Amino acid sequence: MISKVGQVMVYVHDQDAVLEFWTEKLGFTVMADEQQDGMRWIEIAPHKDAETSIVLHDKDFIAKLDTGLNLDTPSLLFYTDNFEPLHHELIEQGVTVGEIVEMPTGRTFNFADPEDNYFAVREMA
Structure with a gap:
């Protein structure tokens, strides 16, 4: 059974602009900013001990992977x-x-x- 929501993926066109919004306007903390094989993901949360985080993904990069994901905002x-x-x-x-x-x-x-x-x-x- 599912015990909690761990991460919410948000697919955006400009990760840096959206990251700045969440950190500068809403005070979120960057938990991780990773890049591997051309893919970058940024994990943010309201504070370092939060149980749930948001991961900002590059919408265009994910679309090219053709995973069948709905890339609209949750x-x-x-x-x-x-x-x-x-x-x-x-x-x-x-x-x-x-x-x-x-x-x-x-x-x-x-x-x-x-x-x-x-x-x-x-x-x-």
């Missing part, structure tokens, strides 16, 4: 107990940020990376 939902300050901070940093929306599961907002991939944040009570 839907990621992040949790925070610092909801309104995070929303305000992202806006101040020039990130594309959606309005706060009341959902049956709690307050949520979306934000976009430099390639217009959208992600969601939910308030943890």
Whole structure:
């Protein structure tokens, strides 16, 4: 049985620009930046002890491998107990940020990376 989500793969056209977004705008930490046989992958996480990380892959390189993968952005939902300050901070940093929306599961907002991939944040009570 699956015990946890280990990594989420995000396929992007410009790894460096997206890496800068996650580290500079959201404060993520680079766990690894590896290259082998022409393939580069960058593992990032909210902090060094996080159980789940995001791996940024070069979309064009992966497409050439013809693995049959769906290279569209996965839907990621992040949790925070610092909801309104995070929303305000992202806006101040020039990130594309959606309005706060009341959902049956709690307050949520979306934000976009430099390639217009959208992600969601939910308030943890």
